[in-house]
Amino acid sequence: MSAIQASRGTRDILPGEVGYWQRVESIAREILGRAAYQEIRTPIFEQTDLFERGVGEATDVVSKEMYTFQDRGDRSLTLRPENTAGVVRAFVEHHLHAQGGVQRLWYLGAMFRYERPQAGRQRQFHQLGVEVLGSSDPRADAEVVVIAAELLQAIGLKDLRLEFNSIGDQRDRQHYREALITYLMPYKADLDSDSQDRLTRNPLRILDSKDQKTQAILQEAPSLLDYLSPESQQRFERVQQLLIDSGISYNINSRLVRGLDYYTHTVFEIQSDDLGAQATVCAGGRYDGLVTDLGGPETPAVGWAIGLERLILLLQQLQPPIAPTLDFYIVSRGDRAEAQALKLAQLFRNTGFSVELDLSGSAFGKQFKRADRSGAVACLILGDAEAEDETVQLKWLASGEQQAIAQADLPKMTDELRQQIDRWRC
Template sequence: MGTIQALRGTRDILPEEVVYWQKVEATAREILGKAAYQEIRTPIFEETGLFERGIGEATDVVGKEMYTFLDRGDRSITLRPEGTAGVVRSFIENGLFAQGGVQRLWYTGPMFRYERPQAGRQRQFHQIGVEVLGSSDPRADVEVIAIANNILQTLGLKTLRLDVNSLGNAEDRQQYRQALIDYLTPYKNELDADSQDRLTRNPLRILDSKDERTKEISLNAPSILDHLSSDSKRHFDRVLQLLTDLGISYELNPRLVRGLDYYTHTAFEIISDDLGAQATVCGGGRYDGLVAQLGGPDTPAIGWAIGLERLIILLQKLQEKPRQFLDFYVVSRGEKAEAQALILGQKLRQLGFSVELDLSGSAFKKQFARADKSGAVGCLILGDEEAENQSVNLKWMTTKEQQTISQVDLLQKTEQLRKEIDSYQHSGVTSGLSRLF
């Protein structure tokens, strides 16, 4: 048998790259926490009907891209292709609506779609998303947009563009759907094959076609903004005014429809030009009818999702790898010294220090070379002599200054050690041993 490899459309995220993921997750967690969003974790697979009812059977996601299978109980199961439907199912099933007020939730994790793999788009992909349930206030629309913008800017993305549109309510959308069909039908034979199929099933998706002739035909298509009711227009105008009040610039994009059937009113995408080519890094919108559609009470809602793979590609091209500081690298040689090194390293970890213990058993020279590459602030060295005396040789890696001290003293000087390490992390140098021991 040959070597087993990862399935097409999946990939390993190795430690060199994971540091970017950790930076993104930590940044999002901090910003969302400060805005009173609470994390929710839902199952990776759900009943297929959840997505057929929630996303829409006429969508590409349901029709072409879902990983669906029968389990051993002959139940139709689907790996989640997006996060919102599962969060809404949980909101209903667990009675979160009964708590009253507005529920601010966020999630992160893998999603699954059977698509042609390409850079930044895998069959197993990852998202961070938010859902605000229980508010029809335009301020909720603007809050989620502002938070997404804050996360992306904090991560270092500078040239961001916000595209916004309104899909109106269900009646507005139905009227616009018919107007679009009426406009496109005479051009049916000139549309690409996918758009011909969508003409009666999901005509709004034709506006998102990448086919050049279809795009050319769509240029003169009616605008959904001309089919909004007075209430829908009032809501959208308020959203735009609040964005202006916050200093968030935007561009109206009447062709922005998003790919899922549950969207109503505000739809938006945040696009980055940092790679020289446009890349959508965040997309979302309002979905006021979804909770009721899935069997819950009438509950307005809005949310977004950030695609992590595409965001990580951006960060890797824009930034150096985030630095991970290691406090101590422990080098030891000899049976007694190696046993003491293990104990000393564990005690330092319990005191809050990050410690890497060299487990190679190789000569000191090779261990010192690894210590140099580790990025550690200090190196702790134990040989036969140190083991016999219950001491340790502490060497600061930048200044090469070193001193032999007792292991007991080392463990008691935690406050001074932390100051020394913090000095290095902020300035790149240590202040020296003389004041410490």
């Protein structure tokens, strides 16, 4: 009989690895909290329409990567492939705009895309993201980029680069689109087949083709940056100046275009060379039209998302796993001693120590072997003799020193024990 396995493209995060996740999550909470961002949790599935309208029907994410299903009420629902659309839906639905000012939100959760799994790409994956709604100020763009950079740095990632671009507004892009098509048409036969296909459907995406020949042709192509209106140009320069003032270095990459339809003006990616075919750890940009597209009042917005599996892939290359620490390991034998040991474990846990109780009932020798392997600093020993006179043997595992302590004295020794544990640990 074959055992059931996790579904293709999904993964268990086992205890040996979960320390990385907990660290990333707690650093994120702290940094985002200090920047006055508030957490928002939205449903893991939404009406299919939301993503078709929000992300864009022509995008690959929507046209071929969604987990869409009919529920028993015959509604078409979709597991969220990204979370900006969901957050904006919640923002509009609950009239968060009516609270005035700027809404700074963050989220963390599972996303789903039906794709071929690879390193750094899964069908269920996790994103940490921020969305700033209600400000068109270039400082908002700069703020989210700065926060992303600080967060990644605080987590400990190295050798990242920020690729930065502006894709202007709708009108700028329309003009550029025409110019690009005019330029590329004569070379059509020499483009790779995907790019030929995109020439009419989504020409901007040809810009980040990986095909050598296509890239060679693009060398002389008009640049998007030359088609920005004076206003768009000015705002692009302002955001750059703010980044420089904040000490953030970046690359202008006029070929950077994003795959989701809602972006306007600022777009950026934070990339690494240590992720194989996938380079992007964090990506985002401004999306001034999305809130109105989803039925809300005109609300400029900017945000990003970090792929947590990718981030942790990088982190694992840099840092050893984080093992939990253990203060006491309790060894016991005999009915009365075992009962007392259980109570002692409770007492120690309640005074803030971490405690593992040996449940094997095997010989003391075996229990000590396990105590040793548990990484505990000290061992508490209870046998028939200790049960009889209500004492406990305290043994420091590093030195082997051992002393008898009356069980009744333990509560008042908490501070002293804490100090000794800390001393042994150094």
